[in-house]
Amino acid sequence: MRWARIGMQAPSLVILMLVLAFPLVYSLLLSFxxxxxxxxxxxxxWIGLDNYARMFTDTQFGQAILVTLGYVVLAVALETLLGxxxxxxxxxxxxxxxxxxxxxxxxxxxxxxxVGLMFSFGLNPQFxxxxxxxxxxxxxxxxxxxxxxxxxxxxxxxxxxxxxxxFIALMVLAGLSAAPEAQIQAAQLDGCSTFQxxxxxxxxxxxxxxxxxxxxxxxxxxxxxDQVYILTGGGPGSATxxxxxxxxxxSFTAFDMSYGATLGIATxxxxxxxxxxxxxxxxxxxxA
Amino acid sequence: xxxxDARVETRPQRxxxxxxxxxxxxxxxxxxxxxxxxxxxxxxPIVWLVLTSFKNRVDIFSSAPTVFFTPTLANYVEAxxxxxxxxxxxxxxxxxxxxxxxxxxxxxxxxxxxxRASKGEGxxxxxxxxxxxxxxxxxxxxxVLASNLGLRDTYAGLIAAxxxxxxxxxxxxxxxxxxxxPVALDEAAQLDGCGEWGxxLRVIMPIxxxxxxxxxxxxxxxxxxxxxxxxxxxxRETQTLPVAIPSLITPIGTSWGQVAAVGTVTVMPVMIVAFxxxxxxxxxxxxxxxxxx
Numbered sequence: 170m171r172w173a174r175i176g177m178q179a180p181s182l183v184i185l186m187l188v189l190a191f192p193l194v195y196s197l198l199l200s201f202x203x204x205x206x207x208x209x210x211x212x213x214x215w216i217g218l219d220n221y222a223r224m225f226t227d228t229q230f231g232q233a234i235l236v237t238l239g240y241v242v243l244a245v246a247l248e249t250l251l252g253x254x255x256x257x258x259x260x261x262x263x264x265x266x267x268x269x270x271x272x273x274x275x276x277x278x279x280x281x282x283x284v285g286l287m288f289s290f291g292l293n294p295q296f297x298x299x300x301x302x303x304x305x306x307x308x309x310x311x312x313x314x315x316x317x318x319x320x321x322x323x324x325x326x327x328x329x330x331x332x333x334x335x336f337i338a339l340m341v342l343a344g345l346s347a348a349p350e351a352q353i354q355a356a357q358l359d360g361c362s363t364f365q366x367x368x369x370x371x372x373x374x375x376x377x378x379x380x381x382x383x384x385x386x387x388x389x390x391x392x393x394x395d396q397v398y399i400l401t402g403g404g405p406g407s408a409t410x411x412x413x414x415x416x417x418x419x420s421f422t423a424f425d426m427s428y429g430a431t432l433g434i435a436t437x438x439x440x441x442x443x444x445x446x447x448x449x450x451x452x453x454x455x456x457a
Numbered sequence: 458x459x460x461x462d463a464r465v466e467t468r469p470q471r472x473x474x475x476x477x478x479x480x481x482x483x484x485x486x487x488x489x490x491x492x493x494x495x496x497x498x499x500x501x502p503i504v505w506l507v508l509t510s511f512k513n514r515v516d517i518f519s520s521a522p523t524v525f526f527t528p529t530l531a532n533y534v535e536a537x538x539x540x541x542x543x544x545x546x547x548x549x550x551x552x553x554x555x556x557x558x559x560x561x562x563x564x565x566x567x568x569x570x571x572x573r574a575s576k577g578e579g580x581x582x583x584x585x586x587x588x589x590x591x592x593x594x595x596x597x598x599x600x601v602l603a604s605n606l607g608l609r610d611t612y613a614g615l616i617a618a619x620x621x622x623x624x625x626x627x628x629x630x631x632x633x634x635x636x637x638x639p640v641a642l643d644e645a646a647q648l649d650g651c652g653e654w655g656x657x658l659r660v661i662m663p664i665x666x667x668x669x670x671x672x673x674x675x676x677x678x679x680x681x682x683x684x685x686x687x688x689x690x691x692x693r694e695t696q697t698l699p700v701a702i703p704s705l706i707t708p709i710g711t712s713w714g715q716v717a718a719v720g721t722v723t724v725m726p727v728m729i730v731a732f733x734x735x736x737x738x739x740x741x742x743x744x745x746x747x748x749x750x
Contacts, residue, residue: 173653174574177566182580184563184624188617189587192598199598206604265492271731272496274738275503278731280682282699283724287502290509290717296518298505331502339739385589385742392591395684399703413593413685420597421689433594440594444586452578 193437199430207424220431230432232407233415240322240411241390244329249383251330252337257367259338260345270342273335281332285396288328292400318408321401325409328396333386340382344375377450384447388440412436506724510717517713532714533722542701542719549681549697549723551612556619557676561669564627569657571628572635573643581632584625592685595621600689610692618686623676630675630740634668635661671734675741678727698723 200220205211224230255273259266276284291299294313303309314320348371356370394413397403403410403418410418416436420429497504509517511528536542571577599618600609608614638661646656662669684699691700698719705716734741 174570177570177653177657178580180563181567181624181628184559184620185583185587188599188621188624189595192595192602195602196594196598199601204601206601269492269496271735272500274731274735275500275728277742278678278727278738279503279724280684280699280727282682282684282702283506283720284502286702286716286720287506290506290713291502293713296713298501331499336739336742343739388589392593394593395699398684399706413591416593416597417685420593420600426597426601429597433591433597436591437594440589440591441586444582444589447589448582448585 196430196433199427200434202427204427205424206426211425211427213427216427220428223428224431224435229407229410230415233410233412236322236407236410237391237412240325240329240393241387244326244333244390245383245386247326247330248334248337248386249379251334252382253341253379255334255338256341256345259342270339273338276332277336279332281395282399284328284332285399288324288331288396289400292324315401316405318405321405321409324400325397325411328400329390329393332396333389336386337379337382340378341375344378345371348374381447381450384443384450388443388447391436391440391443503724503728506717507721510714510721512714512717514712514714532712532718535712536715536718537722540715542698542722545696545698545701545719546722548612548691548695549699552615552619552687552695552697553677553680555612556616556623556680557673559616560620560623560627560676561673564624565631565662565669566654566657568628568631569635569661570653572632573640581629584628587625588622588629590621592622592683596685596689599686603690609690610694612695614690615687615695615697618690619680619683622679622683626679627672627676630672631665631668633740634665634672638664668737671737671741674730674734675737678730678741681723681727 201215201217202213203211203216203219204213259269259273262269279287288299291297292314294300294311294316297313300309300313303314304311309320314324352370352374353366356366361369392413393411394417397409397411397414398417401409403414412432416429416432419425419432508524510532511530512526513529513531516526537546571580595618599614599621603609603614603618606614608617642660642664643656646660647653651659681697682699683697687697687700691697696704702716702719702723705711705719731738
């Protein structure tokens, strides 16, 4: 019995050790070194906590963190609000719900890089249909949206909202269809209006689902890279340089591998904390 | 007071009923048209990309956005016949199939075993962390290690990198499907003389086949969509489709039609397949951590 269990789990453990645990430990070691494949002076000598000291005084990194925070908070808040409305709307559909759901899930399953490409096409200053729509409304000038820091940041948030609102909506829909009928009927008998039922009865019921959805979205949004890479590349200036774009530049444009590893370890710590919160949340739900 | 008011209100309604029918029809039409128009607007970025891929250069750059134009396949021919994007397509398929196959072979027994174990929470937590881990955190060490081991620009290097998310995903997702199978079945099989492997292979696996199909499809989609690992670990020989797209966009003279064609070919298989696994989409998007049905 015991041997069978080991035989079933061991191959996975071995592979995860090789491709996950070992690289992570290697990255941790790298963060205490000075290493760059393009700089002969940075040959992998040990420099203690210098990289971490540099991280805390790096104003560009601070800027990237601010951009990431602003983007994550804004995008996830908008997605939650719109997702809630959309989810309730979906739950009230009868005949067309399946079709609507099928169409709504297209953006979030689409290749993230191509999602960035779609908005790049739409917002292209020369031939983008979004550009011409916004221009005819008098909202932007000739240069297009992506030329200004505010415009580019807004485009990023709108793109994320476009891609991920259906995710929250589907979670809300799942929560609503699992909600017990009895309480809703009781509220109806007591003369509650539809709005009151949603606000006072349904919303508290689906709050745990929304909590999990928000946590998932937050951990995903923190690592946003593909869409930004192709849409703005982090510009103009540092307006859309989110954490992962900044790390990419450090590691793969400047090839400062050891500093890049340091930034990665810091991100890892943040994501681990969020995962721990999420795991406790999921377990509590499983126990209930 | 209130009762008379109500009566006053209901009476005209009743007399007006025949006259209201066209208005009601109008409302019905609106309730179909408005959501349809909103949905079209919502999906317009996808539609625009696909439309652009069938336009020639003049139609793309026409001053007003054009919806009606003479479609051309020139962009597809140029990208996939004249230029080497078919190779990228093959690379994407090879890496996707290989990483999915390995993840399933190795991950299925582990998922089954974990679903039947009372302990193993630490393992599951580690797997969830692996699923949510930013790819950038792993990209740096994987790049340095692959460079040192000579695995850059090889299938093996990229497949190994894709296993970092494919394997944790498979275990989480399949564990959910295994948990749904009553343990009584295992016990019955064991009474009949099946060992743990026999129970798993001959009794439990046939039951979870639909779940297995969904998991495999999501593994393929995730690998197909992956960009960062492919960007830093591949070179000329092994570039996947998503990596090939940015290389087409240059400050001087981008052939937008070709970009759109390659983008469309990248995204279409995923969107078509998504309809098959629609039921499991929430579980798929959350790495199997949440199964909403």
